[in-house]
Amino acid sequence: MCANQQKVIVINEVSDNQYEKSNNDIISVIEADTTLARKMHLVNNAIDEIGFTSYQMKLFFLNGFGYAVDSLLILLNALTQPQVALQYKPVVSKAQTMSVGVGLLFGALFWGLGADVIGRKYAFNITLLWCAIFATVAGASPNYVFVCVFMGLMAFGGGGNLILDTAVYLEFLPGKYQWSLTFMAAWWGIGQMVAGLVAWPFLAKFSCTKDEVCTNANNSGWRYTFYTLGSLVFVLSILRMLIIRLKESPKWLLSQNRDEEVVRIIREIAQSAGKESPLTLEQLQDIGPVITANSRKKYDLTIIYYHIKGLFPNRKTSYSTLLNIASWALIGLAYPLYNVFLPYYLQSRGASMGDGSTYTTYRNYAIVNVCSVFGPIIAGGLVEVRFLGRRYTMVIGALLTMVFLFLYTIVRTQAQNLAFSCIISVCLNIYYGTLYAYTPEVLPSEHRGTGNAITVACNRVMGIVAAIVGTYADLSSSIPIYVCAGSFGALALFSFLFPFETRGKTSA
Numbered sequence: 377m378c379a380n381q382q383k384v385i386v387i388n389e390v391s392d393n394q395y396e397k398s399n400n401d402i403i404s405v406i407e408a409d410t411t412l413a414r415k416m417h418l419v420n421n422a423i424d425e426i427g428f429t430s431y432q433m434k435l436f437f438l439n440g441f442g443y444a445v446d447s448l449l450i451l452l453n454a455l456t457q458p459q460v461a462l463q464y465k466p467v468v469s470k471a472q473t474m475s476v477g478v479g480l481l482f483g484a485l486f487w488g489l490g491a492d493v494i495g496r497k498y499a500f501n502i503t504l505l506w507c508a509i510f511a512t513v514a515g516a517s518p519n520y521v522f523v524c525v526f527m528g529l530m531a532f533g534g535g536g537n538l539i540l541d542t543a544v545y546l547e548f549l550p551g552k553y554q555w556s557l558t559f560m561a562a563w564w565g566i567g568q569m570v571a572g573l574v575a576w577p578f579l580a581k582f583s584c585t586k587d588e589v590c591t592n593a594n595n596s597g598w599r600y601t602f603y604t605l606g607s608l609v610f611v612l613s614i615l616r617m618l619i620i621r622l623k624e625s626p627k628w629l630l631s632q633n634r635d636e637e638v639v640r641i642i643r644e645i646a647q648s649a650g651k652e653s654p655l656t657l658e659q660l661q662d663i664g665p666v667i668t669a670n671s672r673k674k675y676d677l678t679i680i681y682y683h684i685k686g687l688f689p690n691r692k693t694s695y696s697t698l699l700n701i702a703s704w705a706l707i708g709l710a711y712p713l714y715n716v717f718l719p720y721y722l723q724s725r726g727a728s729m730g731d732g733s734t735y736t737t738y739r740n741y742a743i744v745n746v747c748s749v750f751g752p753i754i755a756g757g758l759v760e761v762r763f764l765g766r767r768y769t770m771v772i773g774a775l776l777t778m779v780f781l782f783l784y785t786i787v788r789t790q791a792q793n794l795a796f797s798c799i800i801s802v803c804l805n806i807y808y809g810t811l812y813a814y815t816p817e818v819l820p821s822e823h824r825g826t827g828n829a830i831t832v833a834c835n836r837v838m839g840i841v842a843a844i845v846g847t848y849a850d851l852s853s854s855i856p857i858y859v860c861a862g863s864f865g866a867l868a869l870f871s872f873l874f875p876f877e878t879r880g881k882t883s884a
Contacts, residue, residue: 495628
């Protein structure tokens with residue numbers, strides 16, 4: 377387009393009355409600062425008008441890598457733990473899982489709170505590389521203590537990576553494409569699938585049995601699994617840093633009164649798509665400065681209280697935040713009991729059916745993880761159905777998971793065992809994938825990192841509790857299955873009670 381033919385589109389400033397009656401966002405409800413809410417409205421309008429560009433597409437894949445890595449590393453722990461325990465015979469059999477839980481817990485808090493203080497960009501680039509280094513090093517551990525230490529350090533990076541993937545993608549996303557945040561959870565299933573497929577041949581061929589004396593010579597499969605998956609994560613971390621140079625989140629910049637940078641970033645995204653930016657600096661400055669924590673010292677501990685308090689600006693948002701915390705905590709108990717300890721359960725069931733071999737166990741585990749990919753894909757379609765939305769998609773996923781978990785206890789054949797495992801994997805990921813997307817959508821943008829950190833931290837605490845339960849429980853029994861089923865029934869109720877439905881609405 378010639379210079380004299382350029383067309384600049386300007387969005388007229390919305391009046392207070394129009395803004396409060398907007399049906400396209402929930403910003404006015406969850407943002408305590410009305411100035412920030414009005415600026416956020418302008419930025420959302422600009423992003424919506426520019427549309428879904430190649431930049432968002434890159435984020436979908438590169439943030440998706442992060443999603444895949446998080447599930448891959450959690451499954452890496454679950455898959456290798458039985459063989460590691462056979463070799464080192466630890467006093468606390470689930471210490472490896474506990475160390476992962478502790479790492480994920482502190483990683484979520486550190487990187488989540490940090491993202492609200494120093495921004496999303498730096499933490500986003502560091503966490504994946506951190507995971508790759510310690511996942512690879514863990515494979516060379518000389519004893520059980522080092523396995524636990526390196527797994528904990530690996531999880532420390534993963535804990536932050538998971539929080540930032542959704543926050544960063546959401547804050548650049550046009551409102552009508554927010555459904556893709558749920559669809560992006562398919563990467564979670566892809567990570568599980570890759571972990572299962574890589575572990576299957578290594579653990580089936582290079583693993584000892586409980587009747588043997590396990591050494592590095594006859595039990596190296598778990599090390600090969602660490603090396604392979606750690607190297608894969610390293611490649612993905614390099615791709616993330618080289619293919620896309622992440623721009624700082626414009627919504628976080630708004631909360632810091634850095635309006636000039638917001639306008640520049642929106643303009644760069646528009647120009648990369650061959651469009652003109654509809655957002656001007658004058659529009660933002662005319663609204664005035666936002667109330668911010670900038671007057672405090674950046675590393676003053678009171679800033680943590682500021683961000684936590686920001687998650688409870690009014691009764692409705694407080695209710696939403698508490699339900700999210702409860703949901704994450706409960707699934708933090710249910711998911712590990714089903715998933716992390718599933719190899720033990722599958723192996724015991726296989727043995728009772730005449731085939732408890734390592735090959736069959738990990739073959740079935742790989743198949744189950746392939747099926748998990750389809751859960752978020754189904755959820756991505758359901759969340760846009762008018763009478764379902766996010767809330768009822770979670771209800772459906774949780775109830776179906778509960779039903780099939782109860783039915784799982786009547787399994788008597790290998791075929792039934794595998795079929796029910798696959799169905800549960802799909803249903804569970806319908807719920808989990810939707811929850812991952814829904815939580816950041818209903819958190820205030822200025823405090824989104826902190827909110828994600830707290831919800832995920834509660835999830836990790838319960839994951840540690842699940843590991844402790846697993847240490848003293850009979851994992852070959854059906855009791856963990858009943859506990860999981862009841863938990864998903866409660867999760868369905870929580871989903872029904874959520875006060876916000878984000879379908880068709882633009883998040884802050």
